[in-house]
Amino acid sequence: MRPLIHPSIEDISVEGILHALSDPVRAAIYMELAVSSGASTCSDFLQIKERNIPKSTLSQHFRALREAGLIRSERQGVEMFNTTRCSEIEQRFPGLIPAILKAHAVQAAHGAKRKRAAGKAKAG
Amino acid sequence: MRPLIHPSIEDISVEGILHALSDPVRAAIYMELAVSSGASTCSDFLQIKERNIPKSTLSQHFRALREAGLIRSERQGVEMFNTTRCSEIEQRFPGLIPAILKAHAVQAAHGAKRKRAAGKAKAG
DNA sequence: TTCTATAGTTCATATGTTGCGAACTATTGG
DNA sequence: CCAATAGTTCGCAACATATGAACTATAGAA
Numbered sequence: 001m002r003p004l005i006h007p008s009i010e011d012i013s014v015e016g017i018l019h020a021l022s023d024p025v026r027a028a029i030y031m032e033l034a035v036s037s038g039a040s041t042c043s044d045f046l047q048i049k050e051r052n053i054p055k056s057t058l059s060q061h062f063r064a065l066r067e068a069g070l071i072r073s074e075r076q077g078v079e080m081f082n083t084t085r086c087s088e089i090e091q092r093f094p095g096l097i098p099a100i101l102k103a104h105a106v107q108a109a110h111g112a113k114r115k116r117a118a119g120k121a122k123a124g
Numbered sequence: 125m126r127p128l129i130h131p132s133i134e135d136i137s138v139e140g141i142l143h144a145l146s147d148p149v150r151a152a153i154y155m156e157l158a159v160s161s162g163a164s165t166c167s168d169f170l171q172i173k174e175r176n177i178p179k180s181t182l183s184q185h186f187r188a189l190r191e192a193g194l195i196r197s198e199r200q201g202v203e204m205f206n207t208t209r210c211s212e213i214e215q216r217f218p219g220l221i222p223a224i225l226k227a228h229a230v231q232a233a234h235g236a237k238r239k240r241a242a243g244k245a246k247a248g
Numbered sequence: 249t250t251c252t253a254t255a256g257t258t259c260a261t262a263t264g265t266t267g268c269g270a271a272c273t274a275t276t277g278g
Numbered sequence: 279c280c281a282a283t284a285g286t287t288c289g290c291a292a293c294a295t296a297t298g299a300a301c302t303a304t305a306g307a308a
Contacts, residue, residue: 001256001257001258001301001302001303002257002258010234010238013231014151014224014227014228014231015145015146015147015148015151016146017227018142018143018145018146018151018224019142019143019146021142022139022140022142022143022146023139023295024139027138027139041255041256042255042256043254043255043256053296054296054297054298055255055256055257055297056256056257056258056259056296056297056298056299057295057296057297058256059255059256059257059258060257060295060296060297062256063257075255075256075303075304077255077304077305078253078254078255078256078303078304078305079254079255079256079304080255080256092230092234093226093227093230093231094226094230095219095223095226095227096223096224096226096227098223099219099220099222099223099224100138100142100220100223102217102218102219102220103138103141103217103219103220104138106216106217106218107137107138107217110134110216114134125272125273125274125285125286125287126286126287147266165284165285166284166285167283167284167285177267177268178267178268178269179268179284179285179286180267180268180269180270180285180286180287180288181266181267181268182285183284183285183286183287184266184267184268184286186285187286199274199275199284199285201275201276201284202274202275202276202282202283202284202285203275203283203284203285204284204285
């Protein structure tokens with residue numbers, strides 16, 4: 001089993017970060033990791049955004065986030081603990097991650113608003 | 125020939141923006157458009173980042189940027205004029221585009237530094 | 249050690265996306 | 279109408295992604 005790859009901070013690229021976070025599932029995972037104080041395992045995300053994600057797919061998504069330099073994964077016994085590398089990335093690309101997280105929050109808020117409006121329209 | 129599609133501002137998604145800008149060529153195009161005051165045609169980018177991009181590929185890249193909501197394209201005679209939709213996006217996702225542009229700038233500066241260091245190492 | 253359970257990874261493959269040359273469309277000016 | 283210029287679309291090869299099946303790694307029990 002190949003060892004986990006964590007790029008060094010200067011090998012992290014903007015394109016890599018944007019690509020990793022341009023997938024809705026990965027963005028959701030990353031947001032949860034960024035918000036939650038502690039570390040989270042892979043399996044914590046088998047359900048995300050009202051969808052079931054197969055384990056193999058999740059594993060690939062975690063690999064993508066890891067190799068983009070967004071998260072750090074460490075084995076602890078039988079599970080894998082994942083944490084963000086937010087503060088490192090903040091050093092290299094100040095403001096980038098916060099801006100993306102904020103934009104996602106704006107979009108989620110706006111999406112909820114539209115959903116309510118659509119429901120009202122249907123009901124009324 | 126199908127008409128050009130420009131999503132309305134509320135249909136622009138974070139994922140779409142990140143995906144569009146996660147490609148190095150598109151990111152370079154967008155940066156030039158953002159920096160240049162006026163509008164630019166497609167063909168202004170046949171050479172970018174020391175690479176020749178085929179016209180058909182460029183056309184696809186412009187379409188990707190357009191349909192992600194990042195640029196507006198308008199026909200003027202035989203050419204196409206492209207402008208960014210920065211200010212609109214700034215309304216919907218404040219700070220997102222500036223943060224990405226800044227991160228790209230940081231990366232370009234850092235890349236140049238590493239290149240010089242590599243050159244020195246080879247020379248010395 | 250061997251057996252079992254759990255958490256993730258890797259493989260094979262089907263499906264989706266991208267890059268680019270060739271052929272095409274749209275516009276302008278003889 | 280013809281030619282030139284600027285972009286677009288088509289078709290296909292190359293690359294990427296999602297997922298079930300098979301596998302590896304670790305812990306605990308017997």
